[in-house]
Amino acid sequence: MNGLHDTQRRFASFVLRDRGQVQAQAQTVVGIKANGLEPEQRMAIYRNNTRLGLTEALRDGYPVVNRLVGAEFFNYLAKSYIQPYPPKSGCLLSFGEQFAEFIADFQPAEGLPYLPDTAKLEWLWHEAFHEGHETELDISALATIDPNLYDELGFTLHPSARFLASDYPVLRIWQLNQADTLGDERINLDEGGCRLLIFRPNLEVEIIPLNDSEYLFLTLLESKLSLTQAVEQVYLKNAIFDLPASLQHWVANGLLTNFYFI
């Protein structure tokens, strides 16, 4: 009953559940010295610290969502999220990964349809921020490739590259809700969606809006299609696409870091 396993099971159960659920379970608080307080009050200090710590960790990763909904609603959102999705590791870098999907199903946030994609953008930014480094591809190496091999030529993207397509102007929402943004410029949700590349060429994460052709082209390369296959699909959708210029651009800015033969 008072072994280490039982102690930790009871403690975790008290700390990770909310008050109502805990009261339903008797026996959660046993073997704790009162020493002037109710044992429950002592346990509640830990529950409060845990909740506060995890809420702030989530807020650190989602500053724009926090700004959009306000700190108080964010606290409620965080509290609701932590119960089904507590951290699964002692390193918090992966904590908050399901936040966008959670918000999409969270009824009290229904009135803000752009919120899930905004959260998704913040998560992709966070992933890109911590990804590995890669050196740039020497563009002259491309010139040595026999054009007959283009059918089998594929490209590796920088490990930090992430893509997001949204029906909402989430890049403008993100930009206007940075901590150092002043003014009260309004965003009209009818201005339409966006297609974004999130990528960290060096130390700073960049969010780059793409047109439909570029978005399609790069996501196809990322899904391991050959250059020829990717270009064919792009031309099927949109005749206006300058392949040499595009390749040169994405090699020069470090997005395409290597090539391979399929």
Place this chain on the structure above:
Amino acid sequence: MAYVQQPFSAGATVPVSAGIGLRSPHYEDVLETRPDVGWFEVHSENYFGKGGAPLTYLERIREDYPVSLHGVGMSLGSVDVLDVQHLGKLKGLIKRVEPGLVSEHLSWSSFDGNYLNDLAPLPYTLETLLHLVDRLAQVQNYLGRQILVENPSSYLEYEYSTYQECEFLNELSRRSGCGILLDVNNVFVSCHNHGWNAFEYLQGIPAERVGEIHLAGHTLNRVSGQAILIDTHNRPVCGEVWELYQTALQHLGAKPTLIEWDTDIPSLQTLVAEAHQADSFMEVSYERAA
């Protein structure tokens, strides 16, 4: 590209002087101003990513300063199996930055794979002692080095504990070969919260096993009228903790001492000034000993 380790110009050994916690808002400032502090400590888990700004800045700063890795998420005392992925990342980070010290906490923070992101208290029993000795053997073998274990701040005691905390830490260090990271603020906070005697606590700690001291600020909360101190790391070290630090120095001798400040982070100069305060107390302790 494969990562190629370059030798750092600063040695690995953490000197017997004051260091400060390295936090991201200060990266640029540290590189530009090269503050006069002996070393820096970081939270290991913040550098478990694959690359980017955190690791780049840490390596640049490591060029010129010794570094200590302080873990907050290993969940050393948990009954869950040790997270080998976590240990693997820590080992990789150790290889990358060559720290002078590596530390963790006398606590647990996960159950059934769910993590609290908080340092939960352990019952101080023989069962816990044997469990921790086993865990430390696994950790120290895997990392190929000694680690320091830090006394926590706590807000409750278990009725079934059979050791006092300092006694437990002492015994754990003796049996596992781990060193002790003595957090003087945590001694102050826990002693206040449980009515322990802080001087007796310090006397119970064997000087030769202490590899590092921590100092930090705490906050007073009232629960049903009773004053409970919470370890918040959000303000300067208070006068009473500085006094206890001086007592600790008399008993332990000078030790590498860290100023920890994690939330409402002040300017770098404020942290450096706190570190200089600790250095000046260490000077006095040398003079007394001479």
